[in-house]
Amino acid sequence: MSEQKHHYSTVPEHYILSMETEPFLERVLFNNRLLVLLILAVLTALFAFGLTKTKLDSSIEKYIPLQHEYIQNYLVHADDMKSGVANVKIAVEAKQGDIFTREYMETLSKINDEVFFVKGVDRSAMQSLWTPNTRWTEVTEEGFQGGPVVPSTYDGSAESLEQVRQNILKSGEVGRLVANDFRSSIIDVPLTEFDPETGERLSYQKFSADLENKIRAEFGGEGSPYQIYITGTPKKLGDLLDGAVSIAYFFIAAILMTAFLLYLYSRCPRGTLIPIIASLIAVVWQLGLLGLLGYTIDLYSVLVPFLVFAIGISHGVQIINGIAIEAGKGANNVQAARHAFRGLYVPGMLALLSDGMGFLTLLFIDIGVIQELAIAASIGVAVIIVTNLILLPVVMSYVGISQSGVAHAQKAEASDPKLWKALSYFANPKVAPLPIIVAVAMAVAGYYMSRDLQIGDLDKGAPELRADSRYNLDNDFMVSNYSTSSDVLVVMVETAKEQCNSFKVMDVVDRFMWYMQNVDGVQSAVSLVTVSKLVTKAMNEGNIKWSALSRNQTILNTSIQRAPGSLLNPDCSMAPVIIYLNDHKAQTLTTAVNAVEAFKKQFDDQVDEKYFSYNLAETEAAIAAGEISSVPVRFQLASGNAGIEAATNQVIESAQGTMLIFVYVVVFTLCFITFRSFTAVACIILPLVLTSILSEALMTMLGIGVKVATLPVIALGVGIGVDYGIYIYSRLEVLLIQGKSMQDAFLATLKSTGKAVSFTGITLAIGVATWIFSPIKFQADMGILLTFMFLLNMLGALILLPALAHYLLRPERIIARHKARYGDIPPAG
Template identity: 60%
Template sequence: MSNPNHDRGEHYLTTPKAEPFLERLLFNNRAAILAILALLTVFLGYNAAKIQPDASFERMIPLEHPYIVNMLEHREDLENLGNFVRIAVAVEEGDIFTQEYMETLKQITDEVFYLNGVDRSGLKSLWTSNVRWVEVTEQGFQGGTVIPDGYDGSRDSLEQLRQNVLRSNEVGRLVSDNFQSTIVYAPLYEKNPETGEALDYAEFSRQLEEKIRDKYEEQNPNIQIHIVGFAKKVGDLIEGIGSIAWFAGITIVLTTLLLFWYSRSITGTLVPVFTSIIAVFWQLGALRLLGYGLDPYSVLVPFLVFAIGISHGVQIVNAMAVEAAKGFDSVTAARLAFRALYIPGMLALISDAFGFLTLFFIEIDVIRDLAIAAGIGVAFVIITNLVLHVLIMSYLGISKGGVRHVQNHGEKQDRKWRVMSYFSHPGVAPISLLIAVIGLGLGLYYKQDLKIGDLDQGAPELRKDSRYNKDNAFIINNYSTSADVLVVMVKTPEEQCTQYNVLRAMDKLQWELQNTPGVQSSASLADVSKIVTKALNEGNWKWYEISRNQTIINASIREAPAGLINTDCSLTPVLVFLEDHKAETLQTVVERVEAFAEENSNEEHRFLLAAGNAGVEAATNEVISSAKDKMLILVYGVVSLLCLVTFRSVRAVLCIVIPLGLTSILCEAIMAVSGIGIKVATLPVIALGVGIGVDYGIYIYSKLEKYLLEGKTLQEAYYETLRSTGKAVMFTGVTLGLGVVTWIFSPIKFQADMGLLLFFMFIWNMVGAIWLLPALARFLLRPDRMVAKARAAK
């Protein structure tokens, strides 16, 4: 005996007007489409398996910012561009003036010299010929390499070495203040000048660990190695990516268990997980074909693609389970689910994709790469969710256990939905809006303290107790020149960089900076001239000044260190050593330099910002600061426009977007309270949270509008909305939140920060769609008019 519901469904499905073109296209060619998608999966999966971690110094900086343009334009004339490593070789007991220590330092210097990627001409240690001492005697200037001629490790030669170190002006720079460690400084090439190959940061970091740290600490228990620099930080981040595989496994297992608890169906559990994983493989394969790798900042995007796939897959499973419980077969249930969800599903996913692509307008390549990766991933989810998932389920269907679960829990869930439908009640809705306004006020108050950039010393991408940050703390505590260097470039006509007015202006800038909070010390050609001028006058401090006599100036800078003057004397840098690279420090120093440059630059000399790693950080902070609001406007603009095109109602757009806006403000407040600054690692979270969060509102509103247009009152329409899609939305929010909250335990701090922020945004966006959207609808939609219009149309 045939099921009447089934018969009605078959008749409805065979009505041409009722069948959307896409539905007919997909379901009339199921086998062929699945075969094509299987071949695509094999091809892209093969390429996904070959994708490699990738990192680049230049891709992590804003290449179009004026500071970076200046830095790269004069990169050949500058010694320090921010891409270097400093290796501190320390002793636990004694000092550096022992034969054993000096032999170890020589071996380490040789090891570093032969590492791929090192600019050997700029390598510095006590054993390199470019580290010299100079003194003034009765016979005039004397000097030489710090390692004395004929050094043999004897007591006399070690004592001579000590004297040379004291005369070298390297104490606090290459030699620690307590004489218990020295630095091997190695500038790096971004690309190999011979082969053109980019520096492999993961391999370079691994060699530093194996050939330097592990080897020499194992050989001599009294030796401790500390390594800092951009390349080492990125290497440690890439190493931390290995742990992400564990979090991926945890997320998949946890999601699978929760999905089975939700659906009680084997097929309803495994198929959405399978198709979401397929979307990740497609994304990785496509990125590899386009020439992209996975850098430390975009490596989390596959998590988000998986999460988005599960989010929309749950809606398919939920819709099919409801239709199967009515007695429809698997094909009919799949067709009805597709028909009900393909418009809101495509709208939500297209909103996600365009929301992510707004990140492309931020002029930092690593964020643009993330935008492309996320956009490609979401585009593939459209296919895997609305095509692959639905077609597979049309063959497998919802298992009997899943159907029984829907049938047996209907009444119990109905009571819950009936209670929750009061969020749209005329007496409850104003209270909800009042709570939202209070939350908005609190969010706006606390987000005032939100900072741009890093808020901690060391590498904020890593935890405070990480090996890198411990190494950084050691160098800060033992050396007077920090690893945070801001380089101000002084540009002049050729052969004019040593003129008195130029050096005098540089000296004036240094005086201002040395009285600026956050500045540790500074160095420039003006210092060299003053030191040598004093030395030429029997060391009398009265002569510690820049001479007005150009002949004396020329004599004083004849032996200026490399890096303080270029070959044609058209550029000379002022090196500013900062206490840290916190956002406030950089902003204070940069504002002081810019004010000075505006007042003192002229035809003879121009002060240009900025090189050095601190200059790069300052430029990055400025780009992020200016891009943050622009990005939010674009994200919300795109989402609002797509919603407007779909629902043809400004009021509908407000119902969907206002809860998202409240979530964004509260998220920024949490960042401020938690000490998380807006930077390269955290800025995308805001766009990602909005892009994914809009899905909840779209699904809820599309159902609510449908029932309102059928003539139901607002509360009754919302009750039916909760019955049909409320459980799926709530489950999705909780599942996604629990999936990313495990990131909090990651050794990579920015992943832990992203986990915290995404957890909040996933949960709160879900709460906003369930709780705040119906309250807004009570005041914005004028449901009585919609009901009256619907009834009049019948």
Template identity: 55%
Template sequence: MSNPKHDKGEHYLTSPKAEPFLERLIFNNRAVILVAFFILTLFLGYNAVKIQPDASFERMIPLEHPYIVNMLDHREDIENLGNFVRIAVEAKEGDIFSKEYMATLEKITDEVFYLDGVDRSGLKSLWTPNVRWVEVTERGFQGGTVIPDGYDGSRDSLEQLRQNILRSSEVGRLVADNFESTIIYAPLYEKNPETGEPLDYSNLSQALETKIRQKFEDQNPNIDIHIVGFAKKVGDLIEGIASIAWFAGITIVLTTILLFWYSRCIAGTLVPVLSSIIAVFWQLGILRLLGYGMDPYSVLVPFLVFAIGISHGVQVVNAMAIEAAKGFDPLTAARLAFRALYIPGILALISDAFGFLTLLFIEIDVIRDLAVAAGIGVAVIIVTNLVLHPLIMSYIGITKGGVKHVQNHGEKQDRKWRVMSYFSHPGVAPVSLLIALMGLGLGIYYKQDLKVGDLDQGAPELRADSRYNLDNKFIIDNYSTSADILVVMVATPEEECTRYPVLRAMDTLQWELANTPGVQSTASLADVSKTVAKALSEGNWKWYELPRNQTIINATIREAPPGLINTDCSLTPLLVFLEDHKAETLRTVTDRVETYIAENSNDQHTFKLAAGNAGVEAATNEVISKAKNMMLVFVYAVVSVLCFLTFRSIRAVACVVIPLVLTSILAEAIMAVMGIGIKVATLPVIALGVGIGVDYGIYIYSKLERYLLEGKPLQEAYFETLRSTGKAVMFTGVTLGIGVVTWIFSPIKFQADMGLLLFFMFLWNMVGSIWLLPALARFLLRPDRMVAKAREAESKR
């Protein structure tokens, strides 16, 4: 005997008007499509497992910013460009003036010299010939290498070494203020000059650990080694990626358990997980084929792809379970679920993709790479979770246990949904809007303190107690010269960089910077000239001034240290040592320099910002500051346009988008309160939270609109909406939250920050769609007009 519901469903499915072409194309060719999926999964999976970690100094900086353009234009002329490592070798007992310590320092210097990626010509250590001392005697200038000729480790030679160090300018730079450690400074090539291969940060970091730190600390228990620098920081970030595998496993296990609790169906549990894992493999495989690797920032995107895939898979399982409970067979249930979900599903995923792609406007390659990775991931989910998932389920179907679970929990769930439907009640909706306005006010108040850039010393990407940050703290505490260096480049015509007007302009800028908050000290060619002029005048401080006679100036800079003048005397750097690299410090100093540049650059000399690690961070902060608001405007504009094209109503757009705006403002307030600045690592969170968060509102509103057009009152329509999709939307929020909450325990702090912020945004966006959207609908929607408009449109067809 035929099932009447089944017969009705079959008729409904075969109706040309009701059956979309896309549905016929997919379900009439199930076997062929599944075979194609299998082959493609094998191919892309093979490429996915071969994807390699990828990091580059240039990809993490805004290459189009004027500061960076200036820096790269003169990269061959100056040091301190930002990509270097500093290795502090500490004597745990005693000081550096021992035969044993100096012998170890020599061996470490030799080992660093042969590391791949080190610019050997710029290597500095007490043992390198470019570290010298100079003094003025009655016979004129005398000088030499800091390591005395004939050094043999004896007491006399060590005493001579002490004198040479004191006569050099390296105390506080290469030699600690307390003489208990020294630094090996190693500039790095971004590309191997022989092979053209990019610097492998992972290998370099491992070499620094095994060939330098572990090797020499094991050989000499009296030695501690501290290593800082961009390359080491990136290496530690890449190393932290290894822990991601554990988080991935935990996420998959937790998600699987929750899915089974939700569906009580083995197929409804395993198929969404399998489809989402396939989506991750497809994404990684496509990225590798396009030439991308996984840098420390985009490595988290596969987590998002998996979580988004699960969230849409839940909708399919939910819809199929409801249809199966009505008595439909697996194929019919799958087709009905696909028909109900493919339009809101594709809209939601396209909104996700455009939310990610707004990051392409930010002129930093790692953020653009993240945007590409996320965009590809979302495109893949459209295929795997909206096509592959229903196709597999059309063969397997929802198990009897899953159908029974839907049937048995109907009444109990209805009571819950009936209570929640009061969010749209005329008496409750105003209270909800008042609470939302209060939250909006608090968010706006607290987000005023939100800063751009780093807010702490050290590497904020890593935990405060990480080895890198402890090493950085050691160097800050023991050396008077900061590791945060801003380089102002002074360009002149050839052979003109030592002219008096040029040096005078530099000296004036130095004086202004010395009186600028955040500046520790400065150094330039003008200092050298003044120091030597004083020395030539028997050390009388009255003569510590720039000579006006060019011949005397030429004599004073004859022994200028390397790095303060280029080969054709067309560029000389002014080094500014900062107290830290906090955003406020960088902004204050660069503003002062830019004001001076505007007033003092001329045909004889042009001041240019900026090189050094502080210059790079200042440029990055400026790009992020300008891009943040533009990115938000664009992502909201795209989401609003897509919603309008789908629902054809400004009121509908307001219902979906306003809860997202509230979430964005509250998230920024949380960042301000927790001391999390907007930077390369956290900026993408804003777009990701909006792009993914819109999914909830789209699913809720699409159902609500359907029931309103059937003529149901708003509260009754919202009750039916909750009955059909409320559980799935709530579970989606929890699933997305679980997909990122494990990041909070990452050893990499920026991953923990991203996990916390995304966890909040995913859950709060879900709350907004369930709680605030119906309250807004009570005031914004006009159901009678919606019905009349729909009937009018239908009559014109």
């Protein structure tokens, strides 16, 4: 008992520290300070080396829920799909006139050749007016005729250009490769996943830079008669990675602002510089550990170092505040550091464990970038325990607080600020009902508003980037000038081998296409049926009556002979239906996916899986034997960028509630283990619940959906926000144990811990508020939400917590519980 006797006590009247009253951890650290610093210095050097191994990763797979049913279905046919998310479109527009000029065609040819040799391009599948796979076809008295859109006889003459015009009109590429107004054309650029020369994964940031430098700058720069537009998921990721560089500037700005505010708070150069250095060391440790463990940094986890620094500062301020108070009461450097450590390591450890466990709940979300963010943030919190709860007080035991800092602390301790006195009335029985009533009203209103919160993107274009970003302007051009949408949902129609062109399969696909084309948000649909109808009509003198599926299998076989490989796989066991959507907004995706699921329930054949692997002879034998009634067919979701986003939205929707519940369960459990009181836990957690509700209401008001970028903010807000309540309550409980009334105890809490809590809340909010100006919209969204949550959690700890404590806490029970655990009650300092 004697070793823990003064666990919660304030500074005793003397500073002679006996071995019996010092906690074991304190004795180990402060009796071996040089050894501790040496070990930490060696670890810092090791992790600084690991920092050199940390790389920025842009692979698309990390942004996809690979275990989701839709993605698993796609992966089965990934090798057969001729197009996917790794695809870029480059539009070349003539600022004056149209594409039918010698100069335009020569420029397009040069750009085509330049793109052909860009590292990462799948050259065999690349398509433009100048590639031989872009062909025209017509039916004449002599049968089908066709050839490349740009013939080998092209010489740039007026006759050749007119021939190209006629070929384009016959090719069916108007609205797809050629703009509807004939002022631009597209180069369709599929990419390889790995570099064929080195075997390394393709860097989309490098690929994007190559397109900017070799294509846009050279052919579409200022003064050029042509404008270049580039879209596609790889280009979007490249732009995001370029924008991520701005995070470094925000990080520097946060350090400078924090240093300025910290100096105003402590009036001590050492008390300003050392917490910042300790927090920066935490960042080095975190990034170094990630590098040594083989993890990479992506667009989302690149924000984690900032959060690690911010969390480190928030706990470092508590240490500096405690040391300053002890020094102001006459303690020397070592004594002040030891007493500050003794009073803060338990609530600090609890707060950081809550942070770390809260971040780990993100592992429930089966999306690589979120899971790696969870690991990176948890590692960051773990190293803060060492750098800010151990390294910081040990270093301060050597350097101490300056005389100006001590004088400032003494002045603050002796003063009686009107703000703190006013806030203390929230623990008064006459005023306590007011914040509770307001909180309940805000919770009800927030819950009502948050019911309209949507899962997924709510903006057109690339919502990760701002509406006026170059990528979104390029995307607007594509949408406005071409008939095919950039938002594509691909449904894979599976059947037995060599049966994708059978009448039953084609007929069901035809019904499906008609059904989907009448769904809100769907522009059009294309499949093998589309080709079959066009060819059949063409073979019958273009008679509209023949624009239908024939029941004659020979005619069906003939009609798809020239079908592009993107509309069926080599063994004809899968034929994708490509559905073009108006956009990829959450409501559009939900409507389209629900429509496909409804069709599946009615038309999917519920037969044994083995029949889908049968060849033609085996299928006919199974039908003859009565094992199956007809050729098996089923519709599988999904591929295309819209299909992947639909899968992502479903993963987020299913994980959102589970993650939030688990966060609160973890925080509740850790707080209860520490304070052994349900009422204490309620005082700490209820303000967090209010913040969570109001945050979702704010997202609804601002049109921010729950998606990959914003979902982690919910866990971050709860995990970091609980720190305020833990520090406030732990100090309040000490003073209640010492016999103070609720209002007096809270006033004393405000003058010490409350001052540090308010400072860190405001400092953190100012730091993340700089993100609002980021060119990356999801970072700006995170900045808005984190600023709101940091401030509201701070206000909840300073206003709502004491009001709840007035009604929920019973000082006599707290005293009895303390006696049972630690023995005698320590005297007030």
